Amino acid sequence: MSLKKTEAAFHEHMKKLSAYEQAIGLMHWDARTGAPKKGADQRSEVLGLLSTELFKLKTSEETGEYIHTLLESGAENTVSSITTKATEELKKEYDRSKKIPEDEFKEYSVLTSKTESVWEEAKENNDFETFQPYLEKIVDFNRKFAEYWGYEGHPYNALIEDYEPGMTVDKLDDVFGRLRNGLIPLVEGVTSSPHKPDTSFLFEHFPKEKQRAFSLDILEQMTYDFKAGRLDETVHPFAIGLNPNDVRVTTKYDENDFRTAVFGTIHEGGHALYEQNLSEKLEGTVLCDGTSMGIHESQSLFYENFVGRNRSFWERNYDLLKSYSNGQFDDVALDRFYHAINEAKPSLIRIEADEMTYSLHIILRYEMEKALISGDLQVKDLPRVWNEKMEEYLGVTPPNNSKGVLQDVHWSFGAFGYFPSYALGYIYAAQLKNAMLKDIPTFDDHCLRGELAPIKEWLTENVHQHGRMKKPEEILKDATGEGVNPVHLLTYLKEKYKGLYQF
Amino acid sequence: MSLKKTEAAFHEHMKKLSAYEQAIGLMHWDARTGAPKKGADQRSEVLGLLSTELFKLKTSEETGEYIHTLLESGAENTVSSITTKATEELKKEYDRSKKIPEDEFKEYSVLTSKTESVWEEAKENNDFETFQPYLEKIVDFNRKFAEYWGYEGHPYNALIEDYEPGMTVDKLDDVFGRLRNGLIPLVEGVTSSPHKPDTSFLFEHFPKEKQRAFSLDILEQMTYDFKAGRLDETVHPFAIGLNPNDVRVTTKYDENDFRTAVFGTIHEGGHALYEQNLSEKLEGTVLCDGTSMGIHESQSLFYENFVGRNRSFWERNYDLLKSYSNGQFDDVALDRFYHAINEAKPSLIRIEADEMTYSLHIILRYEMEKALISGDLQVKDLPRVWNEKMEEYLGVTPPNNSKGVLQDVHWSFGAFGYFPSYALGYIYAAQLKNAMLKDIPTFDDHCLRGELAPIKEWLTENVHQHGRMKKPEEILKDATGEGVNPVHLLTYLKEKYKGLYQF
Incomplete structure (x- = not known):
């Protein structure tokens, strides 16, 4: 042929x-x-x-x-x-x-599928001991896989490669170390600040159907294409792109906390815009997909935080939100609302963490994963180390393992190397925002006018369209002129939260 | 091994x-x-x-x-x-x-997929001439396939086998012949009767959401299992069973004619009950499916006609329907309503035909299909023969081919042998009803009380559970003690319509 x-x-x-x-x-x-x-x-x-x-x-x-x-x-x-x-x-x-030898792969598949349900029960019963032997086996397998696959430097590099191609322990140690060191004083700043927001008005009854209507309006504003997508309800929200012409968003409605749906929808909408705007040329190929977990997360976090938690965005949309609500915001001025939805405080659960403390939850997991794979940390010591790090980074200690080391599903299905993408995505997003401002200095005005098309177009030009044609680092360098760099995220957080909490 | x-x-x-x-x-x-x-x-x-x-x-x-x-x-x-x-x-x-030689099969696949869109346009433009050469090729292919596959007696037998295993032209000629001869005088009876129903009140505005609520109630009454199914909206309603634990019903809402959704839902619900109640033993095998198109249709038509157009059923449900409507039935007594939803009159379009005239639409198609396959009829003569038969059987002549020979999609994708199942299903349904009455003489009482479980259980026992373990004729003989027999359907129609139209 x-x-x-x-x-x-x-x-x-x-x-x-x-x-x-x-x-x-x-x-x-x-x-x-x-x-x-x-x-x-x-x-x-x-x-x-x-x-x-x-x-x-x-x-x-x-x-x-x-x-x-x-x-x-x-x-x-x-x-x-x-x-x-x-x-x-x-x-x-x-x-x-x-x-990977076929029988080992089979054994591993059976193990992880079993462990997921073991984990579910262990979490429910606050029972790390039952989970421990399973997790030990999974860690052993992953250490072996790293050897089979090969790596330069740290064996963990072989595992990250699956989620964030080109990323290494050396880079992460540097980047996450700087981020951690910058974040800890900020956490202390908001914790000791007397200027805490009143959040009581957030938790009033907001009917599901009205939340859905608002979510649809916001997706529309984001230029999500409803002819190539739809919005549905689910328990654990996600976005999924079957192909660029069929990219679906899901969200969850908490009738006593509208933030779940609003910020969840904006987040998943960010993922969806990536998938809807992949280049047509890539359709039907393996390149028609996000280039890495980190870059994908940069898109969702870009919209969730830099658009959705932006003051101008709410100058535009607060009245709209009010019009759908049952009056819970009637006596709440925009500034109070804005501070409330940007409340930052140390907490136990990663998925409930705010934009300021979130990365610390990730860094702590990264450090432990790395040590498990290198053999410097034993599974049995995880609960102790977890709690120590929570205390050190966030100043809080989990009352039990269910709210500590057992909270996430990831390890139970063997996803070692996945967690870093969450914080990387956030760092990338801040870098992209910084670069975008040079091309679109009127960013806030666009949010204010609800005209988000130029923002989407910039992201499509620099990120979306390329799919897997470019590696994450290429995307980043071509769009921002530099490699991964936590400074922009730190600057953003410092400025925003020093202002809000006046410290 | x-x-x-x-x-x-x-x-x-x-x-x-x-x-x-x-x-x-x-x-x-x-x-x-x-x-x-x-x-x-x-x-x-x-x-x-x-x-x-x-x-x-x-x-x-x-x-x-x-x-x-x-x-x-x-x-x-x-x-x-x-x-x-x-x-x-x-x-x-x-x-x-x-x-079938591989290249012929390929050619045929391309041809039928092309012809479907040709048909669509031909129907739109009332243009049989464009469609004719495509249909000629499809007929030729089907005649060839019949020879490849082999048959006893008539070549059409080779084609029916795909849809109604064991059925033959000999049997159909006899059964359809008797049915046709019994129906024609009935059609004349209702046509010339002065006791025609007033149907004007049927066409008032009935909000879609209310129709959906009523549809859900009726499915519930039918004992459709919503934990193993769901109801959605579509353009051409259907039911689909992925497996017995996931059987979905779809329906269509016409806000100016509630009958579309109500009878459509009951019809598809009948199909769905079949699929939900296939024996667990058959799951994961090719036997976990309806045994033939005809038997499947017997289940949908059983519910649509013998339950859904039954007077007792409406004694039970008329007030419920009223409660969802905007008052369109306020001045309409049950008897007037009952006659209106059982209006029988010759019409041009099969899918809009009532339960009395429906089979004549099918028989006419069967007679032409059979003659096309034997070579006794040429495609070019179809429009003429179609119109002659419409006049002969129903006393109406299509004003154009779009409302005549071009109305159905089936031939355009080569489904020769499919149409008979529609009328067979109806004949079967009447036979099953007749047999059921011996075990459940209180059939009407069950409808009256909205307790339809015994009806479903009888059908599950005799039909549903067996899946493809039994051939259609076995199902019929074991359940009713006889082979296919149009007498029960004719008796039902004669009794019902002589009463309604007083002739």
């Missing part, structure tokens, strides 16, 4: 992979939005079967041959850059899967 | 087939309920790709070997009856697909 023909066949092959991904994606979305309860077991089984089929396809001899042929020396002169890049991306996954 | 091991592997194989079917089913449901418009093309492509994968699996060597091994003489003594039956069902499909 000529190289050109192989290239065409390869693209057909990727379309097939994409078909499986889309079917699996839709089944996940359906299971988490409105699928009948009784069908849950069958759905899990079907998802398992089709995921296995997809995995087989990705690691098939056919895939291997495409990789071999299309990456042969000189091939890049004949095939498109999209083809070359896509082949490289598939090769990464292919090579990784081939390096 | 031992036979027992082969059997276990075969069941795993069927689970995989079922996983594809369920994914494809969900994607169809989603596309027809709430999927974003812009994603339509991608969805079609994905559906095409996964359907091809499923087809490949079903006709794979692996499937061939299971068939070969599990149907070997004596195998049935070792494996379960479910395994034997499932293998036989798969063999039918496998053999049929192997008998």
Whole structure:
């Protein structure tokens, strides 16, 4: 077969992979939005079967041959850059899967699927001891995988690669260290400040349907394309892109705290804008996706924090919010409202943390993950170390393990290397905001007028469209002129919270 | 491999087939309920790709070997009856697909997919001439397929087999002939009767949300299990069972004619009860499905007509309907209402036909299909023959082909042999009703009290649970003691409409 023909066949092959991904994606979305309860077991089984089929396809001899042929020396002169890049991306996954002995991979799959339910019960019963032996096995597997996959420097580097390609322990130690050292005094500042916001008015009854109407208005303002998407209700909100023409947002309504839906929708809307604005040229290829967890999170956090917690945004939208509410804001001036939704204070639970303290929750997890993988920390010591770090960074100590080391699901399914992306995303977002201001110095005016299109367009130009054609660091450097740098985030937080809390 | 091991592997194989079917089913449901418009093309492509994968699996060597091994003489003594039956069902499909040369099948697939859009335009423009050459090719293909597949007696038998296994032209000629001869005088009776119902009050504004609430109440009454299903809105209503624990109903709301949603929901609800009550033992096998189009339709028509158009049912539910309406029934006594929703009159469009005239629309299509396949009728003569038969059977002549021969989509995708199932389903339903009355003489009382569980249980016992373990004729004989027989339907219609129209 000529190289050109192989290239065409390869693209057909990727379309097939994409078909499986889309079917699996839709089944996940359906299971988490409105699928009948009784069908849950069958759905899990079907998802398992089709995921296995997809995995087989990705690691098939056919895939291997495409990789071999299309990456042969000189091939890049004949095939498109999209083809070359896509082949490289598939090769990464292919090579990784081939390096793990099949029986070990199977054992690991069974283990993680079992451990997720063990974790669920352990969390419910505040019972770390039952969870411990499972987690120990998972850590051991991940240490072994790192060796199979290979790495330079720290073994943890082999694991981060799955979530944030190109990121390393050296870089993270530097960046997270600086961020941590900058954040701790800020936490102390807000904690000791007498200028705390009154938040009591936030928790009044706000009917679900009205929250939905407001959420729809805000998505519209964000230029989310409803002809290529929809908004549904779920328990753990997410956004999912089946393809750029079908990107769905989900949210959760708490009738006694409207913030859950509002900020949740804006956050997921940010993810969705990334997926809706991937370049058409990438459709049907493995490149038609966010380039990393960190860059994806930078988009959601950009909108959630730099747009959604921006004063100008609320100058524009506070009256709209009021019009949907049952009057809970009637006696609340904008400034009071603005401070209330930007309350910062140390807390125990990551997913409930505010934008200022959030990164500390992540850094603490990163430090422990790294030490588990290097062998410097034992699973049995996790609860103690967790509590010590919480006290050191945030000045609070969990009353029990359920509200401490057991709070997150991630480790139970073996996602070591995932947590850093959350804080990286936030650092990236601040860097992007800083760069965007040079091109769009009128950023706040756009928020004030509810005209967010230029913001989306800038992000599409610099981030969205490229999909996986660019690595995270390339995206960052091309858009901002520098590599990962926590200074911009720290500056933003310092300025904002010193103002709000007057310290 | 031992036979027992082969059997276990075969069941795993069927689970995989079922996983594809369920994914494809969900994607169809989603596309027809709430999927974003812009994603339509991608969805079609994905559906095409996964359907091809499923087809490949079903006709794979692996499937061939299971068939070969599990149907070997004596195998049935070792494996379960479910395994034997499932293998036989798969063999039918496998053999049929192997008998058509691959390039012809491909050509036919392209042709039918193209013809569907040609038909759509032809119908819109009342342009039979453009459609004619496409339909001629489709008829030719179907005549060829009949020869490839083989048949006894009439070549049309080879085609019906796909939709109503065991049914033949001989039987249909007899049954449909008697039905037609019994119906024509009834049509004349209602047409010439001066006792026509006043239907004007049917067409008042009935808000969509209220129609939905009523639809939900009625599904509940039918014992549809909402934990294993849901009700959504669509353009062309359908029910779909992904598996017995996930069976979804869709309906359409016409705010100026509540009947569309009410009778549509009851109809689809009947289909859904079949799928929800398939035996657990059949789950994950190819037998976990309705046994034929005709038997499936018998379930929907049973509920639509024998429950939903029953006077007792409305004695129970008329006040409920009133409570949801905007007052359109305030001055309408139950008897007037009952006659109005049972209006019978000749009309042009099959899908709008009432329960009395409906079968004549089907019989006319059957007679023409049969003649096309035998070669006794040419495609070019269809419009003329169609109009002649409409005049002969129903006393009406279509003003144009769009409202005549071009009205249905079926032929454009090659579904020759499908139409008879609609009328067969109705005949079956009347037979089942007749048999049910012997076990449940209090049928009307159950409708009156809104306690429909015994009716569902009888149908589950006699029809639902068996899935494809029994052929349509076995279902019928075991449940009613006789083969297909139009007498019960004719008796029902004669009694009901002579009463209503006093002739």
